Every structure is written in C-alpha cells, then in structure tokens.
Amino acid sequence: MALRPNPTLRQRRLGAELRRMREQAGLGGSQLARELGIQPAQITQMESGKSGISAERLRTIASVCMCTNEPLIEALANMASERGKGWWEEYRSTLTIDFLEVAELEGHAERITFCNTVYMPGLLQTRAYASAVFARIVPSLPPQEIETRTAFRLRRQEVVRSGATPLRAFIHEAALRMQFGGPVVLVDQLAALLEDSERPGISVRVVPFNIDTFPGAGENLIYIEGPVPELDTVEMDVSQGALFFDSPANLAKHRTIFSSLEATALSEERSRDFIRSIMKEVTSTHA
Structure with missing residues (x-):
C-alpha cells in the first residue's frame, strides 16, 4: 500500500496514540515490530500516520501493549476504520x-x-x-x-x-x-x-x-x-x-x-x- 504523503490531522493523531500506547508499555519500535512479525519501518509509518492500519491490527497492538482501556481501544478502532473524505x-x-x-x-x-x-x-x-x-x-x-x-x-x-x-x-x-x-x-x-x-x-x-x-x-x-x-x-x-x-x-x-x-x-x-x-x-x- 502506498504511503500517504500528507496524512491528515486525524490520521496523525491515530498514529500518535499508537506511539503513546507503545511507550506506556515500555516497548521500543523494534520490539513491537518483532511481536507483530513486521519490519520496524512499518511501525514508524503507522505512528506517523503515513500508513493506514486496520481495526483488527490495532486491537492486536493494544493486546501486545497490554492496554486494557477498552473505550479508548474501541474509539481508535473506529478511527482506523474511517473511510471517505470530509x-x-x-x-x-x-x-x-x-x-x-x-x-x-x-x-x-x-x-x-x-x-x-x-x-x-x-x-x-x-x-x-x-x-x-x-x-x-x-x-x-x-x-x-x-x-x-x-x-x-x-x-x-x-x-x-x-x-x-x-x-x-x-x-x-x-x-x-x-x-x-x-x-x-x-x-x-x-x-x-x-x-x-x-x-x-x-x-x-x-x-x-x-x-x-x-x-x-x-x-x-x-x-x-x-x-x-x-x-x-x-x-x-x-x-x-x-x-x-x-x-x-x-x-x-x-x-x-x-x-x-x-x-x-x-x-x-x-x-x-x-x-x-x-x-x-x-x-x-x-x-
């Protein structure tokens, strides 16, 4: 999938929340990538908003990061699932x-x-x-x-x-x-x-x-x-x-x-x- 050259504010916010979730778990980008079986660069791309993420993968990341805040996870999953333009x-x-x-x-x-x-x-x-x-x-x-x-x-x-x-x-x-x-x-x-x-x-x-x-x-x-x-x-x-x-x-x-x-x-x-x-x-x- 092609990278977004100019992610929107909302896409960047989703990435920032993923990074915050990872950092609160004490995980480095390479550690999370290893747990997910992907390249470290993909973590960087998701956290910068340049790469999209599915709701399923988001929930997997939340699980790996030991996040138990279900309302937040659900809200982020909804953001990840958004399509269309305003x-x-x-x-x-x-x-x-x-x-x-x-x-x-x-x-x-x-x-x-x-x-x-x-x-x-x-x-x-x-x-x-x-x-x-x-x-x-x-x-x-x-x-x-x-x-x-x-x-x-x-x-x-x-x-x-x-x-x-x-x-x-x-x-x-x-x-x-x-x-x-x-x-x-x-x-x-x-x-x-x-x-x-x-x-x-x-x-x-x-x-x-x-x-x-x-x-x-x-x-x-x-x-x-x-x-x-x-x-x-x-x-x-x-x-x-x-x-x-x-x-x-x-x-x-x-x-x-x-x-x-x-x-x-x-x-x-x-x-x-x-x-x-x-x-x-x-x-x-x-x-």
Missing part, C-alpha cells in the same frame, strides 16, 4: 492546512468549548464580522482570499446550526467590545450572538472585566472533546495559524482552565443581559 477537502487547494484541520476536528467533535478574549468564536461570527476579522490581517489579503476564508467559516458553522454538536462559549468582555468593521457590524454581531445563545445546544457565558481572576493566559482557546477523554484536543489560535495540543498534561491543564471559567463566568441569563447592555452602549455612543 467536506473540507474541497478547499485543500485553496486554503492553508490550518483551516482544514480545524474543520476536521470540529467535524468529529462530541462537544466544542471556546474561550475567547479578542474576537467572537468563529462558529458564532456573522458574515460581515468574519470578513472584517480576515480583512485586518497583515500583510493584507486579496479580496478573493477574504471571501474564500469567510465562506469556509460560514460552512463550518453548519456543524453548530444543525444542533448535532453542543457548543459552549466563554467570551471575555474585551472580545464583546472589540470592533472589527465598525460599530454597526459589532451591534449586528452582538444581536446574532444573543440569538445563538437561545438555540438548543449552544451556551454563551460572559467573563466581565470585574472578575477578580481570569484563568489561563490571554490566548483564544478551543477545547474539542473526542469520544473518550484521551482523544480530546486543545486548539490555540495564534497570529501564525493554529496550534494543537493533545498530551495528557496539556489536556489536564486546559480542563482546569475551563473548569475555572465554568465557576467564574456569568450565568447564561446574566450574560444575555450583559450583551444587551453593551449593544445599547455602542448604539448610543455611535448614534
């Missing part, structure tokens, strides 16, 4: 890989949680707001690139609009006040956020300036839950693109951050009142 593959020749990997994560998520300090969560942005966010990138993007990125972001929102994937958003007051595209765009965005907060499966909670302690750093974070906790992923938005973290230590750290947000953010109803007050303030200031 809708985001249509954009592979027009957008950078970061965009596709974010959509791939969201497309397989059990729940998505945002922590935003600068701008609204991408899955809750209006067309005008999203376009303005992309328009402020330095160096400037050509109009067609802005339109492609905006259309892709709106397509991602179908995941949430369908109600199939629950979404929680913890939004700092700074992000609610930051203007992209001017006050009219902001007011329309806040109105859309209020409407979304009433949708089934969507929770919007505000973290105001007067909260004593804001957990974590100031990055925009996304916590994407998998079918089992071991397959969760943290995404961090930075100016250069998206960074992904899935080590047990990183997952534990960010679970603590989001647990703190859960305890300190305003309730959903008080958050809606807070958003309405900002809308009123912006409208009166720029009337």
Whole structure:
C-alpha cells in the first residue's frame, strides 16, 4: 500500500496514540515490530500516520501493549476504520492546512468549548464580522482570499446550526467590545450572538472585566472533546495559524482552565443581559 504523503490531522493523531500506547508499555519500535512479525519501518509509518492500519491490527497492538482501556481501544478502532473524505477537502487547494484541520476536528467533535478574549468564536461570527476579522490581517489579503476564508467559516458553522454538536462559549468582555468593521457590524454581531445563545445546544457565558481572576493566559482557546477523554484536543489560535495540543498534561491543564471559567463566568441569563447592555452602549455612543 502506498504511503500517504500528507496524512491528515486525524490520521496523525491515530498514529500518535499508537506511539503513546507503545511507550506506556515500555516497548521500543523494534520490539513491537518483532511481536507483530513486521519490519520496524512499518511501525514508524503507522505512528506517523503515513500508513493506514486496520481495526483488527490495532486491537492486536493494544493486546501486545497490554492496554486494557477498552473505550479508548474501541474509539481508535473506529478511527482506523474511517473511510471517505470530509467536506473540507474541497478547499485543500485553496486554503492553508490550518483551516482544514480545524474543520476536521470540529467535524468529529462530541462537544466544542471556546474561550475567547479578542474576537467572537468563529462558529458564532456573522458574515460581515468574519470578513472584517480576515480583512485586518497583515500583510493584507486579496479580496478573493477574504471571501474564500469567510465562506469556509460560514460552512463550518453548519456543524453548530444543525444542533448535532453542543457548543459552549466563554467570551471575555474585551472580545464583546472589540470592533472589527465598525460599530454597526459589532451591534449586528452582538444581536446574532444573543440569538445563538437561545438555540438548543449552544451556551454563551460572559467573563466581565470585574472578575477578580481570569484563568489561563490571554490566548483564544478551543477545547474539542473526542469520544473518550484521551482523544480530546486543545486548539490555540495564534497570529501564525493554529496550534494543537493533545498530551495528557496539556489536556489536564486546559480542563482546569475551563473548569475555572465554568465557576467564574456569568450565568447564561446574566450574560444575555450583559450583551444587551453593551449593544445599547455602542448604539448610543455611535448614534
């Protein structure tokens, strides 16, 4: 079977979990290869995501590695059995890989949680707001690139609009006040956020300036839950693109951050009142 030249994020994650399983068993790649009766290079290829693996072989590896975590094994076997491509593959020749990997994560998520300090969560942005966010990138993007990125972001929102994937958003007051595209765009965005907060499966909670302690750093974070906790992923938005973290230590750290947000953010109803007050303030200031 030909090797994959560019394995997807999900294929690489499957390989990383196989490597983690092997290392937890204290086995080297050559030792595992000997147990399976294959070449060591094949272990390297599977663990890098460049080579596929059957669900049967995955279960054999789990047995050799003395893994008894049945929910994890079953989830990995399901990943190994996946066939077909997601809708985001249509954009592979027009957008950078970061965009596709974010959509791939969201497309397989059990729940998505945002922590935003600068701008609204991408899955809750209006067309005008999203376009303005992309328009402020330095160096400037050509109009067609802005339109492609905006259309892709709106397509991602179908995941949430369908109600199939629950979404929680913890939004700092700074992000609610930051203007992209001017006050009219902001007011329309806040109105859309209020409407979304009433949708089934969507929770919007505000973290105001007067909260004593804001957990974590100031990055925009996304916590994407998998079918089992071991397959969760943290995404961090930075100016250069998206960074992904899935080590047990990183997952534990960010679970603590989001647990703190859960305890300190305003309730959903008080958050809606807070958003309405900002809308009123912006409208009166720029009337």
